[in-house]
Amino acid sequence: MPIGNLDIILIAVTTASACALPGVFLVLRRMTLMSDAISHAILPGIVLAFFLTHSLSSPLLILAAGATGVLTVVFVELLQKTKLVKEDAAIGLTFPALFSIGVILISRYASNIHLDIDAVLLGELAYAPLNRLEVFIADLNPLLLYVILHIQVQLQGYFSFSFDLGPMSLYVMGVLLVLNLAFIMIFYKELKLATFDASLAATLGLSPVLIHYGLMTLVSMTTVGAFDAVGSILVVALIVGPPATAYLMTDNLTRMLILSVVIGCVNAVIGYWFAYISNVSIAGAIASMTFIVFVLVFLIVPNRGLIAITRRHIRQKWEFAQTMLVIHLFNHEGLPEAEAESEVAHLHEHLQWEPTFASRVVRYALNNRYVSQKAAQLILTDRGRTIAQQALVQ
Amino acid sequence: MQALDSKAIEVTDLTVAYQETPVLWDIDLDVPPGVLLAIVGPNGAGKTTLIKAILGLVRPAAGNVLIYNKPYATQRRIVGYVPQRGSVDWDFPTNVLDVVMMGRYGALGWIKRPGSRDRELAMHALEKVGMENYTTRQISQLSGGQQQRVFLARALVQDATIYLMDEPFQGVDATTERAIISLLQELRENGKTVVVVHHDLQTVTDYFDWVTLLNIRRIASGPVKDTFTSENLRETYGGRIAFMKNR
Numbered sequence: 021m022p023i024g025n026l027d028i029i030l031i032a033v034t035t036a037s038a039c040a041l042p043g044v045f046l047v048l049r050r051m052t053l054m055s056d057a058i059s060h061a062i063l064p065g066i067v068l069a070f071f072l073t074h075s076l077s078s079p080l081l082i083l084a085a086g087a088t089g090v091l092t093v094v095f096v097e098l099l100q101k102t103k104l105v106k107e108d109a110a111i112g113l114t115f116p117a118l119f120s121i122g123v124i125l126i127s128r129y130a131s132n133i134h135l136d137i138d139a140v141l142l143g144e145l146a147y148a149p150l151n152r153l154e155v156f157i158a159d160l161n162p163l164l165l166y167v168i169l170h171i172q173v174q175l176q177g178y179f180s181f182s183f184d185l186g187p188m189s190l191y192v193m194g195v196l197l198v199l200n201l202a203f204i205m206i207f208y209k210e211l212k213l214a215t216f217d218a219s220l221a222a223t224l225g226l227s228p229v230l231i232h233y234g235l236m237t238l239v240s241m242t243t244v245g246a247f248d249a250v251g252s253i254l255v256v257a258l259i260v261g262p263p264a265t266a267y268l269m270t271d272n273l274t275r276m277l278i279l280s281v282v283i284g285c286v287n288a289v290i291g292y293w294f295a296y297i298s299n300v301s302i303a304g305a306i307a308s309m310t311f312i313v314f315v316l317v318f319l320i321v322p323n324r325g326l327i328a329i330t331r332r333h334i335r336q337k338w339e340f341a342q343t344m345l346v347i348h349l350f351n352h353e354g355l356p357e358a359e360a361e362s363e364v365a366h367l368h369e370h371l372q373w374e375p376t377f378a379s380r381v382v383r384y385a386l387n388n389r390y391v392s393q394k395a396a397q398l399i400l401t402d403r404g405r406t407i408a409q410q411a412l413v414q
Numbered sequence: 415m416q417a418l419d420s421k422a423i424e425v426t427d428l429t430v431a432y433q434e435t436p437v438l439w440d441i442d443l444d445v446p447p448g449v450l451l452a453i454v455g456p457n458g459a460g461k462t463t464l465i466k467a468i469l470g471l472v473r474p475a476a477g478n479v480l481i482y483n484k485p486y487a488t489q490r491r492i493v494g495y496v497p498q499r500g501s502v503d504w505d506f507p508t509n510v511l512d513v514v515m516m517g518r519y520g521a522l523g524w525i526k527r528p529g530s531r532d533r534e535l536a537m538h539a540l541e542k543v544g545m546e547n548y549t550t551r552q553i554s555q556l557s558g559g560q561q562q563r564v565f566l567a568r569a570l571v572q573d574a575t576i577y578l579m580d581e582p583f584q585g586v587d588a589t590t591e592r593a594i595i596s597l598l599q600e601l602r603e604n605g606k607t608v609v610v611v612h613h614d615l616q617t618v619t620d621y622f623d624w625v626t627l628l629n630i631r632r633i634a635s636g637p638v639k640d641t642f643t644s645e646n647l648r649e650t651y652g653g654r655i656a657f658m659k660n661r
Binding site: 048103206207208209210212213215216217219220221222223224225226267270271272273275276 | 466469497501507509523552568
């Protein structure tokens with residue numbers, strides 16, 4: 021496997037982890053739409069910072085994007101506070117406005133530079149390793165660097181060595197991952213309380229507003245960091261998909277955080293592998309995988325998955341029908357009409373059931389030994405009688 | 415009991431408005447220490463808003479709130495709050511013990527994590543509300559009454575002097591209601607001040623010793639036997655009140 025591939029996988033996995041962590045809190049706060057808004061609205065911030073620095077890899081871009089993201093949140097909340105506009109509409113108004121400013125700025129002033137809208141929207145993971153972080157020998161102790169990072173050494177011209185420290189995106193996302201992890205670990209308790217019960221947090225003096233904007237800043241910075249790799253649309257899949265999947269699987273916040281990261285990484289690796297063998301967009305493949313994994317978990321997760329729920333409903337349907345049958349037999353037991361009422365062939369007429377349904381219910385009850393058949397009659401077993409009595413008591 | 419002239423809660427000239435619509439008009443309210451007080455009034459009377467204003471959760475348009483003669487921000491530690499049960503998302507991924515521990519977060523302050531002592535206090539509070547066997551239960555699997563008990567336990571671990579509770583009897587069965595009221599009465603016996611937003615006029619005289627009648631204005635406030643009169647009730651509820659009994 022060529023080194024470029026490993027780089028891509030590393031970038032994808034780091035990006036997925038960095039996105040999944042704050043995503044957990046967005047999902048729990050029912051604010052996932054906000055991540056969509058932020059991912060678009062930060063464009064003018066990026067463009068302006070790009071005009072200032074003339075570089076796409078300057079950390080200023082991330083800070084500017086972070087600021088624009090927070091501004092988006094502020095705008096949405098201001099609009100909402102007027103009570104003239106609901107939250108979803110406020111989001112729908114704010115982010116296209118900001119995004120369009122970015123689009124206009126690019127088309128007016130930057131149409132000839134590498135900052136095209138396709139790349140912004142879709143990103144291209146395959147190119148991410150091409151933008152590499154290089155350090156000149158004069159800047160750092162080479163031996164130390166070599167030992168710590170054991171990166172390939174490149175001879176560049178006469179005396180100047182430069183070290184290839186790996187792809188730029190990996191560093192950007194690595195730093196963001198560490199930032200997100202640190203924020204969540206340090207303010208775990210505050211994040212949890214502000215998410216579950218913001219009023220209590222406020223009365224206890226643990227400002228939910230501070231936590232809110234801290235989280236939004238991180239979401240904004242993570243989004244722009246992930247921009248390079250996956251673009252502004254697919255980053256939403258990384259932020260929302262894995263936490264929404266993990267939410268189906270656990271009742272514990274810590275476990276939900278860990279699971280989200282694991283699921284994000286699995287999606288990234290499988291997605292990359294799929295893109296590699298079928299030669300399609302990596303970002304597209306990872307986002308598709310995110311959805312496929314969600315659907316799989318949604319279907320098969322024990323107890324609350326769709327399959328488990330459907331099976332429970334079906335079982336309940338038969339059990340209820342069986343209880344009706346048992347109660348019917350119980351009510352007429354020992355009475356003169358018992359013989360007629362318990363005749364297998366005519367049960368469906370008494371109960372007004374479809375004949376096929378009635379015979380299936382009878383088979384179900386026979387299997388469970390709630391009834392037994394004696395000639396043409398159904399007779400309650402002791403077990404069936406107990407069930408009928410219990411059902412009638414409730 | 416503390417000196418009679420000290421007031422647990424002192425609300426002066428409090429007006430709260432959403433936009434230009436007043437929700438509370440110029441409220442004056444003194445709550446003496448060690449009473450079990452019911453705030454009653456019709457829907458939309460501003461009962462919840464009054465509690466939230468006392469806790470600094472809504473900004474007043476005018477007026478002031480003092481807790482033992484000091485602003486709320488300096489008295490957080492001695493005030494416990496039980497919000498309405500429906501104000502939180504019970505599908506949040508956490509369990510009973512964890513929710514109760516949240517009551518300790520104020521005492522812990524920023525960043526510091528709860529430890530074994532906080533866990534002990536939480537367990538003790540759960541025993542008090544009879545929920546000690548549910549510590550690891552996911553909160554979405556609790557009944558309404560159990561959820562209310564958990565919220566109560568969460569306030570108890572704050573070990574506050576003043577408790578503010580927003581409809582703690584809402585949607586609970588009779589057994590839970592009795593359990594809760596005897597707990598509140600026990601708090602009062604221990605010198606705590608308990609303020610409860612209450613809906614059921616039938617039980618005011620049985621449960622509480624102090625009452626505030628509210629309908630955007632403060633109609634009356636004082637000991638139940640002097641204040642909970644048909645005249646005051648008529649003024650609070652207008653003609654809409656069917657309940658009339660003289661005690």
